Amino acid sequence: MKISDRLKRMSGSIRLRTPDIAPASVGRFLANTAVTSSTSGTESTSDAAASSTAETLDSPVLAVERLSRTYAGAERPAVDDVSFSIGRGECLGLVGESGCGKSTLARCLLRIEDADSGSIILGGQDIARLNGRKLRPHRRRIQIVFQNPTAALNPKLKVSDSLIDPYEQLGQDAKLTHFAYTSRDAYIRQLLEAVELPAELASRYPHELSGGQRQRVTIARAISIEPDVVVLDEPTASLDVISQGAVLDLLTNLRTSLGLSYLFISHDLAAVHRMSQRIMVMREGEIVDRFDAGDLFAEERHAYTKELISIF
Numbered sequence: 350m351k352i353s354d355r356l357k358r359m360s361g362s363i364r365l366r367t368p369d370i371a372p373a374s375v376g377r378f379l380a381n382t383a384v385t386s387s388t389s390g391t392e393s394t395s396d397a398a399a400s401s402t403a404e405t406l407d408s409p410v411l412a413v414e415r416l417s418r419t420y421a422g423a424e425r426p427a428v429d430d431v432s433f434s435i436g437r438g439e440c441l442g443l444v445g446e447s448g449c450g451k452s453t454l455a456r457c458l459l460r461i462e463d464a465d466s467g468s469i470i471l472g473g474q475d476i477a478r479l480n481g482r483k484l485r486p487h488r489r490r491i492q493i494v495f496q497n498p499t500a501a502l503n504p505k506l507k508v509s510d511s512l513i514d515p516y517e518q519l520g521q522d523a524k525l526t527h528f529a530y531t532s533r534d535a536y537i538r539q540l541l542e543a544v545e546l547p548a549e550l551a552s553r554y555p556h557e558l559s560g561g562q563r564q565r566v567t568i569a570r571a572i573s574i575e576p577d578v579v580v581l582d583e584p585t586a587s588l589d590v591i592s593q594g595a596v597l598d599l600l601t602n603l604r605t606s607l608g609l610s611y612l613f614i615s616h617d618l619a620a621v622h623r624m625s626q627r628i629m630v631m632r633e634g635e636i637v638d639r640f641d642a643g644d645l646f647a648e649e650r651h652a653y654t655k656e657l658i659s660i661f
């Protein structure tokens with residue numbers, strides 16, 4: 350079988366529904382939003398628009414310019430002169446093998462770590478060197494979903510308390526357009542509904558949820574304050590293959606319905622190909638290839654991209 354067929358088959362093989370979640374309540378949630386939704390697995394109008402405008406991003410929601418980060422004592426930079434931009438409603442994929450610098454890049458974007466040089470333009474402002482009170486209003490604009498939801502959620506907090514936390518910390522001054530804060534309970538219900546979880550889960554602790562449900566809670570937290578950009582750092586790596594497909598479908602539906610932009614980070618080329626309109630390939634801290642997702646199998650791909658394809 351040709352490699353391209355194998356990859357397409359792998360992309361399709363994780364297009365499954367998980368049984369441990371509430372039935373498609375996201376449909377009801379999406380019906381309440383102003384933006385057109387897509388059905389999972391098919392490219393929506395907004396996907397096509399994002400794709401066609403991707404290379405001419407006049408006003409990207411995130412523009413990263415020449416970002417570098419070298420850890421003390423390291424022989425080479427973990428992130429080496431990386432530049433890219435993401436358009437509104439677009440999913441930009443970032444693929445590369447373990448240790449190439451994907452998570453370091455993510456942490457720099459979130460300002461969990463400081464880059465040594467370069468800029469991170471978010472909402473028209475370079476946040477790379479802002480700190481304290483000056484950085485605070487910009488934190489709402491970029492959120493992250495980590496690989497391990499168990500580590501990301503405070504085990505001592507009920508789901509409801511975890512979900513309300515970003516709003517209480519960062520969101521109260523924000524103008525929410527999709528979620529309405531009429532009361533704490535109503536807001537939490539909307540968030541759970543958006544990620545297709547039953548309202549009863551609000552009173553549970555993280556250890557009383559499945560792995561897939563826990564990851565849905567971290568996704569709900571990340572989108573709760575309607576950020577411009579969500580960095581998805583291997584968001585399905587800790588899940589079984591059935592839950593992986595369902596969570597990827599959910600993420601696509603949320604992107605199109607809320608107009609979110611994603612940086613989707615993974616070592617899994619099939620998942621990146623399935624999720625993204627454009628793809629960047631990272632190796633040893635550098636972006637070595639970038640292309641529209643539809644051009645993954647084009648002859649001009651970098652030798653390293655072809656190597657990644659051949660692994661599948």
Ligand SMILES: Nc1ncnc2c1ncn2[C@@H]1O[C@H](COP(=O)(O)OP(=O)(O)OP(=O)(O)O)[C@@H](O)[C@H]1O
Pocket residue numbers: 420421423427445446447448449450451452453454616
């Ligand atoms: N806190 C740290 N201190 C020193 N070196 C680090 C630190 N974090 C990461 N590194 C190094 O930086 C490089 C990039 O690591 P990073 O975790 O960003 O890669 P990755 O592509 O996200 O890997 P994975 O997919 O396995 O998570 C590696 O060589 C790693 O050993």
